[in-house]
Amino acid sequence: MDSKTLIRFIFFTFFIALLLLLTLTNIPYPLSLSNGGALLECATNSRRCTIKQPPKPTTRRHTGDVPHHPLDPLTLTELNKVRSILLSHALFQNSNTYALHSIVLDEPEKAVVQEWSQGDALPPRKATVIARVNGETHVLTVDISTGVTTPVEVGKHSGYPTMTIEDMTSSTWAPLGNAEFNRTIMARGIDLNDLACLPISLGWFGKKEENRRLIKVQCYSMDGTANFYMRPIEGLTVVLDMDTKQVVEITDKGRNIPIPKADGTDYRFSAQNTKINNMVNPISIEQPKGPSFVIENGHIVKWANWEFHLKPDPRAGVVISRARVKDPNSGEIRNVMYKGFTSELFVPYMDPTDAWYFKTYMDAGEYGFGLQAMPLDPLNDCPRNAYYMDGVFAAGDGTPYVRENMVCVYESYAGDIGWRHSESPITGMEIREVRPKVTLVVRMAASVANYDYIVDWEFQMDGLIRVKVGLSGILMVKGTSYNNMNQVNQPENLYGTLLSENVVGVIHDHFITFYLDMDVDGPDNSFVKVNLKRETPSPGESPRLSYLKTVRNVAKTEKDAQVKLKLYDPSEYHIVNPSKKTRVGNPVGYKLVPGGTAASLLDIDDPPQKRGAFTNNQIWVTPYNKSEEWAGGLFTYQSHGDDTLAVWSERDRAIENKDIVMWYTLGFHHVPCQEDYPIMPTVSSSFDLKPVNFYESNPILNIPPHFEKDLPVCNAAVAA
Amino acid sequence: MDSKTLIRFIFFTFFIALLLLLTLTNIPYPLSLSNGGALLECATNSRRCTIKQPPKPTTRRHTGDVPHHPLDPLTLTELNKVRSILLSHALFQNSNTYALHSIVLDEPEKAVVQEWSQGDALPPRKATVIARVNGETHVLTVDISTGVTTPVEVGKHSGYPTMTIEDMTSSTWAPLGNAEFNRTIMARGIDLNDLACLPISLGWFGKKEENRRLIKVQCYSMDGTANFYMRPIEGLTVVLDMDTKQVVEITDKGRNIPIPKADGTDYRFSAQNTKINNMVNPISIEQPKGPSFVIENGHIVKWANWEFHLKPDPRAGVVISRARVKDPNSGEIRNVMYKGFTSELFVPYMDPTDAWYFKTYMDAGEYGFGLQAMPLDPLNDCPRNAYYMDGVFAAGDGTPYVRENMVCVYESYAGDIGWRHSESPITGMEIREVRPKVTLVVRMAASVANYDYIVDWEFQMDGLIRVKVGLSGILMVKGTSYNNMNQVNQPENLYGTLLSENVVGVIHDHFITFYLDMDVDGPDNSFVKVNLKRETPSPGESPRLSYLKTVRNVAKTEKDAQVKLKLYDPSEYHIVNPSKKTRVGNPVGYKLVPGGTAASLLDIDDPPQKRGAFTNNQIWVTPYNKSEEWAGGLFTYQSHGDDTLAVWSERDRAIENKDIVMWYTLGFHHVPCQEDYPIMPTVSSSFDLKPVNFYESNPILNIPPHFEKDLPVCNAAVAA
Incomplete structure (x- = not known):
């Protein structure tokens, strides 16, 4: 260590110690709230702090808000x-x-x-x-x-509440108060000013993770790039007590692993210099008469035949309530879903070694999926004509703040077809009837540190609701001494893919579990598995040896509704209202159309899988219970898995013709590839809630086609 | 029969007999071609014929066409x-x-x-x-x-060539020359003038379907609706000899089944009268500077980083050849896929009774998927700014004709995100980088009688190719005496869903099998199954009990590459070039990302499944062989299944580091619902070909975001 570095080190350590002394006596929150802000302030002499911009508290436009609807969020x-x-x-x-x-x-x-x-x-x-x-x-x-x-009596369960933003932020600073930590960092040749640290939930693996709130902190070098995620200080893990901010343990098993290079990792537009590659002419979704939806009283969205309540939520991100649709025959507004939201995420990484085994995130319950949803970028996150909705949340001290533009609502037209028919040359009739497909999208994007999750609720005029999750953002990568696969003897033991020199993208899964309180034409519904079964005709009955028929199995209790999907034993999954039938006598219903299915393959007794046991099946149905909203339990942080959807479902309560909730998990296996470096092109998947004998007939029979005379007249932008 | 009807009957029968006499002596084609046209002409005194408009032969714009590229279709x-x-x-x-x-x-x-x-x-x-x-x-x-x-020596196989349009058209008329048929029709109370008949391929079930070209004809009443498909004359099947147009057999087992009502079945805009429901304001994808693609010499499409050859084909519909993509690092144009197209469809219906068991269509090999692709409807089938390509095909007598606007090419922007990252409140860094996703779509829509298939090839800038199939059009329905499900004792034995009074939508599957001749950076590739396998750490090695690792299995021979997908034993499916590696040593590749997966559940020995044996697996890989392009065999019509992909693959040829072809089948189980009546909202599914270590890094890192200054300035249309 040269003398200049030493002086800087001493100064910096002293400063941090002072800062911690000041804050430790004050956190979590002193009753006198005016001092608490210090924790969010940056040291003025740190380069890191010139980049960091803590969220600016704002109350823009919301000081006069009043609630209009029983479900409106707190103002x-x-x-x-x-x-x-x-x-x-x-x-x-x-x-x-x-x-x-x-x-x-x-x-x-x-x-x-x-x-x-x-x-x-x-x-x-x-x-x-x-x-x-x-x-x-x-x-x-x-x-x-x-x-x-x-x-409120919530029962005795393991686990702690979702971290506050202040828990997370202060944890990233705390290790700097520890001299051993600072020495370790400098021993790796990293300037403390270049340090960026992340607070990593550590799950639960036994005694070590019990009886106090702990967090693990791992750090990166931000020297030369804003994309510090690509420059891990591998193998260094600090265990912190989240309440006292004391360092409990420091493990450093990666001293021989170089910090990967910064070159080529910065993804920002401003960092591309002359390398910008504009491959296409300007393109836009245009609506010269404006969008067709209205948002009444801040939260009631009305579009085409749909009407629903929309609100931001700090834990779920976005909550859709009372989704109802107009019946084109009766004109009646009919109930479809009482409430739908992202209940939990489970993201286990597949590396059993010391610095990685515990990475089994539950992003909603641990970090707050809504707390991490940042302002959307107009024209890029959502097209022109989008409406933006703010989130109004409370900080850890109870002070409200506004997350601007957290949710957007827009109409989409991709050139797709709602329905069509041409008469073929066989009949020769001159018929060509086509209706374009226009939809309404509600979007949010949560950035849980490195990863970005884009969640879309897309409403179609034909009654279908598509729930789509897009994964983008930045991989959580591992430092390695390898530069090339030809140095690796057992590629399986890399735990991932070599993405660049000294960078491994570790294999992981993403599971996103949705709470879907369906109320099809009223609260009392049944879950019906419509099984497709091979049937063999009796000898002589038919020249066919086989055909498929449907067998309807009404789920009586929760265990009947624990579903693992099977390609060779398929079913449709209906939520029907047994008391309401169509004119020709079919029960009205909606079906879940699974998609994006990857199952969790972890051992059912592995502690992370116990905590994420809501992924043991792809579909579950439970009786409605106000206290059962969070698939990983109300208190997910460091939970033992004693309050999950899997535990509730094992009670095997009656679910036939009751107010029921369906749960569906979208899953992704992610084996990283070089294309994911340094930032990932979006991968997305979706599932549908689709009317099935809900309407008497095609509800969009009467929509008109596009006519040239209705379309906009557009000119190139003046500045272009 | 009253006297007026009798006179009409006699007159009509006489006329038809005369017409058939004239044509039977002339078909299939007399060497003197000038007379042949009569077959396509309509009788002038038939109401049916005033609606029918046989395809007008046209040579618009194509008389001067010359080929520019070795793969250009015949001019x-x-x-x-x-x-x-x-x-x-x-x-x-x-x-x-x-x-x-x-x-x-x-x-x-x-x-x-x-x-x-x-x-x-x-x-x-x-x-x-x-x-x-x-x-x-x-x-x-x-x-x-x-x-x-x-x-050309093609080997001895069962089956006949794809029907000509004239085969199909003349078959629909031929039964009218049979007095017994006409009596049967009139006995049902149907005016012969209201008759619409369909030529239905009858598959192969044994001796009865051997040694002569046969077809089954079933008919509908078009009284009161253009949507005659909803008015089946149930149980009446005419077996015709397709070459002589002789009636071989008439079965009539549905005399007691009423013809379903016409009311509410017509889907045409013109038939909706005042019921049009315009739910949204005009919306359009706008590009004031025009689209960003060019089509050189009629067939070479160049867009963004992509370049490929595009042509209509009478059997496949659309053929994409030599799809190549520019590498943003090297500037090199790299090979991805030599040829991709819809090789075959298999659509088995799930009703073993007399009038239904044989409905196991193979739409490409039997009917010609391209022959059935009708002109696209501008603004509705494809958005504004789409480019339309004509098909130039030959009629059964060799005369060329033009199928106008058969394929469209357009750029799509749905408001989706190419990649994004915001820094979360955890780090507090002020970063919000988002890139919109703009794609290029190639579309065709084939109307195989009632059903409409929309096939999209969507090219993304990140190197991904998405192949999407949409199903719309009209169900093939069955007449029934039931008006309400409360009359039905065993709903399973309906073979489908009661959609309206007297109408059952019969359960069926759709399988669409794609030929994908991947040439990743050159012809010699390998197929690698990257299996995700649960691993158990040794005791004490880790607090984890399980994690997933990848095990790469290179397929040596065809049988190694027969893949049935398994949710609980998942793999990635890579086509790699073993001789080319990335900078850090990963083999360059593309992966198949399955989607829309429904497996065929029919008995492997059932004659339809033997013929459709290419659906026995979801993925197959074969060595390139110019003669193996059609998964159901070159001669599919009445084939016995002796020349399918399944038969070829059983040869178990070497496929490692060879010029290989991958085959993927998109599958749909379709249990109809009332929403599908009288015309179906589109249901679609897709699979992806996605670069996997093909690029050194994210190939769209350098694309710019949208800026307000570049977007169009649009006004409402003047007429609106």
């Missing part, structure tokens, strides 16, 4: 009220420290919401609060108008 | 030359009757095509002709410049 004013109520509550008054991990609307009972109509008084507005006070987790209901606070 | 002039050469050939001179079932380019050897470059002289232009002469099938090569005709 800025309401969040402030909740905070005041809590601050004057004995639990918080008598505590030294607390953190508010979640403040969201306590949704009224379903029946209340269903009976409510526009113009009625709102049911009492309540908040559900998840707080950590003096090391204990509390769940409270706060009645906003009366100020009454009631504890 | 109008060349087709005429081939016809002249054949007419003066002894085989045809000495025959009474003949029919030309196919005249297409005999593609030069691959090596010749690969060595050819723009400006070189074209290799000799040759045609492959499939003819039926005096009841025998002949395959001939015709050298267009020398006039030399050579017989």
Whole structure:
């Protein structure tokens, strides 16, 4: 270490120690909130801090918000009220420290919401609060108008609440207060100013991960690139106590592994210099008369035959409620889905070694899928004419803040066909009838550190809802001493693909589990497996030896509805309303059309799979239960898997002709390839909720074709 | 029968008999071609004929066409030359009757095509002709410049060539010459003028379907609707000899089954009267500077980094050849796929009864997937700015005709994302980089009588090729005496779904098998199954009990490459070039990403499944063999399944590091639902060919985002 570096090191260490001293005495949150902000401030002499821009608190446009609908999220004013109520509550008054991990609307009972109509008084507005006070987790209901606070009994389960943003941010700084850590970093030849660290949830593997909130921190060099993810300081793992920010353990098993090069890793437009390759002329979805949807009172989306409630949520990201569709025959608005959202993600990495085995993320329950959803980029994340909706969330101290442009809503037309028929040359009739397909998309994109998840809810006029998840962003990579595969004797033991010199993309899975509270024409529905079965005609009955017939199996209890998909024993999966039939007597229903199916292949007893046991099947159906919304359990962080969907389903409750919830998991196996370096082209997959004998006939029979006279007249942009 | 009807019957029968007498002496084709046209003419006193409009022969724009590329299809002039050469050939001179079932380019050897470059002289232009002469099938090569005709040895296989359009059309008329048939029709209360009949390939089930070309004809009432498909005359089947047009057998087992009502079945815009429901404002994909692709010399499509040869084909529909992509690093144009097309379709219906068991269509080999591809409807089948390509085909007498606007090419932008990354609140860095996804689509839509198949080849800038098949059009339905499901004791024995009063949508499958001659960086490739396998760490090695690793299995022979997909034993399927590696030593490759997978569940020994045995696996790989292009055999019609892909693959030839062809089957199980009545909203599915270590890194790193200044300025249309 040369003397200049030494001086810098001493100065930097001193500064960090001072900063930590200041903050450790104050975190999680002092009752006097004015000091807490320091944690988010950057040191002024660090290059890292000139790049870092902590989220700017903003209240743009939301100070005057009032709720209009029983399901509207808490407004800025309401969040402030909740905070005041809590601050004057004995639990918080008598505590030294607390953190508010979640403040969201306590949704009224379903029946209340269903009976409510526009113009009625709102049911009492309540908040559900998840707080950590003096090391204990509390769940409270706060009645906003009366100020009454009631504890909620949630049962004894392992696990901690979703981290606060402040938990995550402060964890990335904390190791710098540890001299051994700093020495290790500098021993690798990395300037402390170039350090970028990530807070990595460590799952649960036994005693070591019990009885205190822990986190693992791993770091990267951001020297020469904004894409520090491609420059891992491999093998270095710091275990932190998340509450005290104390370093519990430092493991350093990667000293011989070089930091991969920065060259070619920066993906930003500004870093491409003259290399920009514009392969196509400008192209745009244009609607000269504007979009066809309206958003009433901030949250009710009305488009074509659809109507639904849309809101951002800190844990789920986006919540679609009361999706209803107009019947073209009766004109009636019919219920399809009471509530749908991303309940949990499970992302296990496939490397059993020390610095990797624990990477088995549950992005919603651990990090907050909505908390990580960043502002969308107009014209690129969503096309022109998109409408953007802000999220209003509470920080760890209860202060509300606005996540701008978190969700977008737009109409899409890709040139696809809604239905068509031409008469063929066989009949020679001159018929050519085609209807274009126009859809409505609701989108959010969550950046859980390196990875970006794009979640689309796409509504079609024919009644179909397509739920699509796109994966992009940046791989979580591993440093290696290899430069070329010809140096590798056992490629299987790389745990992934060599993507560039010294960079391995580690194999992993993504599972995204959706909560789908279907209410097809009312709450009481049944789950029917329509099995396609090979039948053999009796001898002489037919020249055929085989054909397929459908056998309907109505699921009586939860275990009947635990479904592993089978290519050679296929079924359709219907949610029907047994009390309502079509004119010709078919039960009205919607079917789940699976897609993007990759199953979890981990050992069912492996601790990560126990925690992610909601991926043991692709489909589950449970009776509606207000407290069963999060497939990995309410408290996912460091949970043992004792409160998952799999545990609930084993109760084997009755589900026939009941208010039921369907769960579906989209899965991806991801074996990285060089094309994913340094940033991944989007890979996406989807599943559908599709009407099946819900309508009497094709509901888009009467839509018109496109006519030239209706299409816009467009000119090239002036500046172009 | 009242007297008026009787008179009409007598008159009509007489007229038809006269017409048939005239034509039967002349078909298939007299050497004097001028008389043949009569077959396509309609009787002037029939209401059916006022609706029917036989395809108008046209030569618009194509009289001056000349070939520019070795793979260009035969031009109008060349087709005429081939016809002249054949007419003066002894085989045809000495025959009474003949029919030309196919005249297409005999593609030069691959090596010749690969060595050819723009400006070189074209290799000799040759045609492959499939003819039926005096009841025998002949395959001939015709050298267009020398006039030399050579017989081609294709081996002894069962089956007949693809029907000609004239085969199909004349078959629909022929039963009207049979008095028993006409009596049967009238006994059902149907005016002969309201009759619409379909020629239905009857497959092969044994002796009855051997040694002569047969077809089954079933009919519908078009009284009150253009959608006659919804009004079946159930249970009535006429077996015809296709060569003599003689009625071989009439079965009538549906006398007690009413003809379903016409009301509500007409889907045409003009038939909707005031019921049109315009749910959205005008929307369009706009490109004020025009599209970014060019089509050189009629067939070479150049767009973004892609370049390929595109041509219509009477059997395959659309053929993509020499798909090549530019490498952004080297600037080199690299080979991806030598040839890709829809090789065969297999559509078995799941009803073993007399009028249905034989419906096991093979739409390409029996009907000609390209012959059935009708003109696309601008603005509806393809968006504005689409380019339309005509097909130039030969009729059964060798006369060329033009199928206008058969294929379209357009750029699509649906609002989707090519890649993205935002920095999350964890790091707080202010990064938001998003690139929109713009693609190029090649589309055709074949109307095989009732059904419409939309086939898209979609090219992405990231090197991915997505092949998508959409199903729309009209169901093949069955008449029934039931009006309501409450009359049905055993719903499983309906063989389908009651869609409306007296209408059952019969369960069926669709399999679409693609020929994919991959040439990744050159002809010699290997097929590698990258198996994802659960691994158990040794005790004490890791807190994990399991993880996944990849095991690469290189297929040595064809049987190694017969793949049935398994959710719980998954693999990636790579086509790699073993002689070419990336900088860090990975073999360059493309992977097949399956989708839309439904397996055929029929008994492997069931005659239809023997004929459709190419669906016994989802993936196959064979060594390149010019004669193995049609998965169901060259002669599919009435074939016994002795010349299918399954038979070829059983030879178990070596496929490692060879010029290989991959075959993939997209599958759909279709259990109809009321929404499919009277016309089906499109259902689609796709598979991808995706670069995997083909590029050194993300090939679209350098594309720019959208900027407001580049987007068009659009106004509402004046007339709107």
